Each structure stands twice: as C-alpha cells, then as structure tokens.
Amino acid sequence: IGKKLLAYDLVTSTNDLAHFLAESGEPQGTVLFANGQTQGRGRLGNAWNSPVGKGIYCSFILRPELEVARMPLVTLTVAMAIAKALKGIHVDKVSIKWPNDVYVGHGKVAGILTEMHLEGDRVGYAVVGLGVNVNLSRGELPPGATSVALALKREVDLVDLSHIIIKNLDRLYADLLEGRSRELLGMIKESSGLILGERVRVVTANHVVEGYALDFDENGSLxxxxxxxxxxxxxxGHLEKPG
Ligand code: BTN
Structure with missing residues (x-):
C-alpha cells in the first residue's frame, strides 16, 4: 500500500475519486490524498468535516483476496495504523473504538469508511477512506470530536503524519495477508478502548444487540x-455503553 501516491487539492470526496479510479482498473495499493473535501462523508450518512489544510483526507484501493467476512479486520487494521502513528508522536490516551474509529481520551480523532464493491459474494475491490482531525481547532470540530493539535497543544505536519500512517498500514496489512492476523488482533485488542466483559449495546442497520462483549473473532467482528x-x-454497527 502506498507505492503510488496521488495528491489532489480540493475534491468532493477522496472515496468518490478512488471508486472512479478503481472502476477504471487502478491497481491495489494506490493511495489518494486531498487537501480538503467539499462532500467528505462518514458512515451512516454523516458528513465528515474536511477543511482545507487541517486534516488528513485519504483513500486507498484494495483488491483483497479476502472473503467479505474478513473486511471488519481490514478496517480495524487501518485504525491500528492510525493509533500506532499517534502513539508514535506521543499522543496520550489513544484507543481504537470498534468497529472503525480512533479516539483520544473521550474525543473521536479519526474515522474510517470502508466501501466494498462486491462481485457475487467476493470483494471485487474495496475503497477504504480515512479521515484524521489533525490541526482542527475546537470551533472546527463537531461535538464529541477532538484533534491531534488539541491533544498535543501544537500543530503537526500533515505530510509527515500521513507518511507514518501509510507506512504502518503497509506493514500491518502485510501481516494480515501473510497469516499473522493473530498477532495483529492481539495488538488491536490491546489498543481497544472496549474492555472485554463489559456490557455493550450495538445498534446496527436493522436491529439492536445488547449483552456482554466477549471477544473479537478472527475476522474482527465482535x-x-x-x-x-x-x-x-x-x-x-454503532457501539454504545448502556447507561
Ligand atoms: C466515519 O467516522 O464515519 C468515517 C469517516 C471517514 C472520513 C474519510 S475522509 C477521506 C475519505 N473520504 C470521505 O468522503 N470519507 C473518508
């Protein structure tokens, strides 16, 4: 991942652009960056605030030789790459929130949007988009969100941080493909804010599941x-802790 990097200024959404390129035959691993997005989107139809020059807005194309069921682990692997990069620049209290977010303390600092193009029951290609709130100020952030700059009390170079994330990702994805997913999952569990054994509620598209979080399975599902x-x-789904 990241052998080919494409940089754009202002786009609608890097995920849209990545879909377009993937449809046109762009190979696996190409990474797209934009300085800003006019229609950045998150999961569940949410918008992703993408002011120019303030955050990392990035998508990459995968043509995974993986079953659909393993895709949650791909998303968690990306979360791990971001969490590792943040810990590496000494951000405290970094945690992964299953299934697709990274938190600093109680604030969301990054989100991942994995969109699959299925061919039958196989993944034809997947576009994985990641957004990191890097130098956004309090006023530029939605409620419940935070930024790297707020955590570190200084601004951070976007290009440097982007490169660390892509480098981590390339390594961790190789772990996943080369059969080291047990180690990978161990690392993800260690960084997860979810305490296994805790009571949780997960709201999915069509139902609500409540009970005790036992474990992540080998595919990254809960x-x-x-x-x-x-x-x-x-x-x-959306993970909540019942009050
Ligand atoms: C979420 O938390 O709901 C996921 C947010 C994903 C945002 C990123 S920014 C780059 C890429 N392009 C988009 O339109 N969305 C993702």
Whole structure:
C-alpha cells in the first residue's frame, strides 16, 4: 500500500475519486490524498468535516483476496495504523473504538469508511477512506470530536503524519495477508478502548444487540453474549455503553 501516491487539492470526496479510479482498473495499493473535501462523508450518512489544510483526507484501493467476512479486520487494521502513528508522536490516551474509529481520551480523532464493491459474494475491490482531525481547532470540530493539535497543544505536519500512517498500514496489512492476523488482533485488542466483559449495546442497520462483549473473532467482528446465554457475532454497527 502506498507505492503510488496521488495528491489532489480540493475534491468532493477522496472515496468518490478512488471508486472512479478503481472502476477504471487502478491497481491495489494506490493511495489518494486531498487537501480538503467539499462532500467528505462518514458512515451512516454523516458528513465528515474536511477543511482545507487541517486534516488528513485519504483513500486507498484494495483488491483483497479476502472473503467479505474478513473486511471488519481490514478496517480495524487501518485504525491500528492510525493509533500506532499517534502513539508514535506521543499522543496520550489513544484507543481504537470498534468497529472503525480512533479516539483520544473521550474525543473521536479519526474515522474510517470502508466501501466494498462486491462481485457475487467476493470483494471485487474495496475503497477504504480515512479521515484524521489533525490541526482542527475546537470551533472546527463537531461535538464529541477532538484533534491531534488539541491533544498535543501544537500543530503537526500533515505530510509527515500521513507518511507514518501509510507506512504502518503497509506493514500491518502485510501481516494480515501473510497469516499473522493473530498477532495483529492481539495488538488491536490491546489498543481497544472496549474492555472485554463489559456490557455493550450495538445498534446496527436493522436491529439492536445488547449483552456482554466477549471477544473479537478472527475476522474482527465482535462476539456478544446475549442475556439468554447465546452468543451473537456482530460485524459492524454503532457501539454504545448502556447507561
Ligand atoms: C466515519 O467516522 O464515519 C468515517 C469517516 C471517514 C472520513 C474519510 S475522509 C477521506 C475519505 N473520504 C470521505 O468522503 N470519507 C473518508
């Protein structure tokens, strides 16, 4: 990942551009960066605030030889690459929030949007977009969000941080493909803000699952023990802690 880097100024969404390139046959691993986005988007139809020169707005193309079921682990791997980069520049209290966010303390600092183009039950290609709030000030951030600059009390070079993230990602993705996903999952669990055994509620597109978080399975999905004693595997959704 990252052998070919494309840099843009202002785009609608780097994910849109990556889809367009992927459809045109762009190979796996190409990474796109933009200085700003006019229609940056997050999961569940949310907008992603993307002011010019303030954050990392990046997408990359994968043509994974992986089953669809393993894609949650890909998203967590990207979260791990970001978390590792932030820890490396001495940001404190960095954690991964399953399934696709990175937090600093109680504030969301980065989000990942994985969009798959399926061919039958296989992933034809996937576009993975990541947004990191780097030098955004309090006033530029939505409620519940924070930035690297707020955490470190100084601005950070966007290009330097982008390169660290891509380098981490390239290594961690190789771990995933080359059969080292057990080690990778161990690392993700260690960085996860979710304490296994804790009571959780996951809101998915069509239902709500509540119970005790038991573990992540080998695909990065969350295993929840329901109150009737049965276990349910949840691939994605919005994770909450019941009050
Ligand atoms: C989320 O937290 O809901 C995911 C946010 C993903 C934002 C990034 S910014 C680069 C890429 N382009 C987009 O339009 N979205 C992703």
């Amino acid at each position: 295993v929840i023990r329901l109150d009737n004693g049965c276990c349910q595997v949840v691939h994605t």
